[in-house]
Amino acid sequence: KAGVTQTPRYLIKTRGQQVTLSCSPISGHRSVSWYQQTPGQGLQFLFEYFSETQRNKGNFPGRFSGRQFSNSRSEMNVSTLELGDSALYLCASSPPGQGYTGELFFGEGSRLTVL
Amino acid sequence: DQQVKQNSPSLSVQEGRISILNCDYTNSMFDYFLWYKKYPAEGPTFLISISSIKDKNEDGRFTVFLNKSAKHLSLHIVPSQPGDSAVYFCAARGSNDYKLSFGAGTTVTVRA
Secondary structure, three states, X not given: OOOOEEEOOEEEEOOOOOEEEEEEOOOOOOEEEEEEEEOOOXXXXXXXXXXXXXXXXXXXXXXXXXXXXXXXXXXXEEOOOOHHHOEEEEEEEEOOOOOOOOOOEEOOOEEEEEO | OOOEXXXXXXXXXXXXXOEEEEEEEOOOOEEEEEEEEEOXXXXXXXXXXXXXXXXXXXXXXXXXXXXXXXXXXXXXXXXXXXXXXXXXXXXXXXXXXXXXXXXXXXXXEEEO
């Protein structure tokens, strides 16, 4: 069974640009979450989608947005990039019935560097 | 605000000895706690979890202890092996939450 796939794995952008990251969850998983990992901050929750609906959103500015498609694939977008947006962006999916336990299956992440 | 805290950024332990990782939380609504392990260039992988109705859960070499009154949990790894060298994240969620709150992580190095 294929794991969570994130693309691209690495990317470099400059301040002011925008970026779109993609995530394909494990087949059958309908919930997709996004997290930002920076040194010393751990993983910060961005948002969570289920059946194309955003169910929860973290404390990030409106420059961070996401969406989920009917096939459960998800994208997140960051507009007007700032230096502080440099981070590892992790996508995670969870199967039906696992939502309460919190066990998530993570992808390898997209490493964004903003210059 | 950081609702889950791992105050030790790093831990070095000799192979065969016990590793003890600590985690504190502030939100009394949390009722499910998890530990994740992360190797460089890989995503975190689930290690072990515990519900708030329990005070201990064991899985092989890994045991998680929960002290609700102190809002504290710990992960014990016995015996520690070189392959355990990784970053360990503590995470928690409430019963009506669709998100996990993570600590900043503890880097464990197991010395041969």
